[in-house]
Amino acid sequence: MKVLHTSDWHVGKVLKGQSRYDEHKRVLAQLVEIARDEQPDLVLVAGDLYDTAAPTPDATRLVTRALTALRRTGAQVVAIGGNHDNGPALDALRPWAEAAGITLRGSVRDTAADHVVDGSTAAGERWRVAALPFLSQRYAVRAVEMYELTAAEATQTYADHMGRLLARLTEGFDEPDRVHLVTAHLTVVGASTGGGEREAHTVLGYAVPATVFPTSAHYVALGHLHRAQQVLGPCPVRYSGSPLAVDFGEEENTPSVTVVEVTAGTAAKVREVPITAATPLRTVRGTLAELAELTDQDAWLRVYVREAPRAGLREEVQELLPRALEVRIDPDLVxxxxxxxxxxxxxxxxxxxxxxxxxxxxxxxxxxxxxxxxxxxxxxx
CATH class of the missing domain: 1.10.220 (Annexin V; domain 1)
Structure with a gap:
């Protein structure tokens, strides 16, 4: 079977006052086009569909249309909530999602079976997905435990709880004739952050070892970290990364989606498909004269000015570079x-x-x- 793995759309993102809505519209259109070309059997969206827990109507419309368009390519679609999403609000959309043939899991439920999704491809290959939305430490570790434990103990307790939760969700992963998949929104120890994630939810208190995933999983599709990367683990563990750079800390990332080909009896083959529809982010430095010579006017810019600070300097830079979203004095001059x-x-x-x-x-x-x-x-x- 073929799986398309994507995550961290962050629809509704505003960068230094600049809306990214039109970029997100182009990015998701390109993602749907890739799905049409690749014809995956399953699309996994591993959380952070939105950038905020209170998305605008336009953002909600864009996400629901993108999920619907992905489903209309013929693929099954499984999407989970991330730390930026409002899990209960996503769960409230489940009747719509089910009517559209989309599996949506916004928050962790009491019943483990609610997070286990079974299906089969048109060719008859059976698959199972353990779908785990983002789970905050304050919910995973009870308040009484948090008060009694040291920070290190609370971190270990969170990792232990996540390990037991995933073990429960993957109990049926011993069937030899089925492709076993996990999708989750979390931080794995040893992975590299992309540069624009919300720090509070990527610190070690939320990090788990890759050993929480079973050796019987054919592929683990993760969201949360914005850099596409493979993580060393007992099975193939991968972050797809964000399909666009959401902040200047991510300007060196290569936005992409991940395509996985796997069968019950063969190892996963993974490849990245670039996403090029978003406006790139660039950091530039120089005096006003040097900045005036820049030809890269097709990117959103963070500008470090090599000039003495003075009133009106920002306006002068933005007159030269209309796409400058952030203007600072070069730290070397401070x-x-x-x-x-x-x-x-x-x-x-x-x-x-x-x-x-x-x-x-x-x-x-x-x-x-x-x-x-x-x-x-x-x-x-």
């Missing part, structure tokens, strides 16, 4: 402040204190001082 005496506040005005701060940072521009004074006088009225 003096390191160490061991400086805390400014004496008594008897000094806010304007004086702010001026001293600017001087300490090498940013003593009169225009910036004037803007601060004007703002302070406005709010102090």
């Amino acid at each position: 003096p390191t402040v160490s061991g400086t005496r805390t400014a004496q506040r008594a008897g000094r005005s806010p304007m004086e204190l702010f001026g001293e701060y600017l001087d300490s940072r090498g940013q003593g521009d009169d225009g910036v001082r004037d803007l601060f004074n004007e703002l302070y006088e406005e709010v102090a009225k």
Whole structure:
């Protein structure tokens, strides 16, 4: 059978005030086109369909249409919730999903059987998926345990609970004539972050060893980390990565989806299919004169300016580079402040204190001082 593995769509993402909606629309259209070309038997969407737990109507419409379009290629579709998703809200969509022939699991339920999905390909190859949405540590580890355990013990307890949960979901993975798959949204020890994940849910407290997955699994389709990568484990374990770079920390990632070919009696063969529809992200550095010479105007830009700070500098950069979403002074030009005496506040005005701060940072521009004074006088009225 053939499986298409994707995750971390983050529909609804806004980058430095810039909506990514049109990019997501193109990316998901390309994903559906890849599914039409590859004709997978099964599509696994491993969580973080949305960027926020309260998606806009447009984001919801885009995700549901994409899932429907994937189903219409002839593939079975199994999608799970991630840490950015609202699990109960996804579960509320299950009647729609079931009517559309889509399996949707937003949050972990009490009944293990609810997370085990069976199916077969048009050619008769039987498959089983253990579908595990994101499970927060505060739900996996009871409050009384959290209070009594050290941080290290709580981390180990979370990993132990996840191991027992996956063991329960994969109890039937001993059938020799079936392809056994796992899809989950979690962090595996030893994997590399993509650069734009929410740090609170990727720290070690949420990391589990790859040994939580059974040796009988033919393939483990993971979401949560945005860099496509294979993880060393007792079976093939892989993150598909995000199909577009969601933040500047991911600009070096290669967006893609993963195609897996496997049978009950053969090992999984994995390949990446690039996703090229999104606008790339780039970090550039230089003086205004150097930035004016840039020809890469087809990317969203993070700009480090090699100029002395002054009022209006950001506007000058954005006039040169309309796609500059983030403008900063190059860190190499910012003096390191160490061991400086805390400014004496008594008897000094806010304007004086702010001026001293600017001087300490090498940013003593009169225009910036004037803007601060004007703002302070406005709010102090």
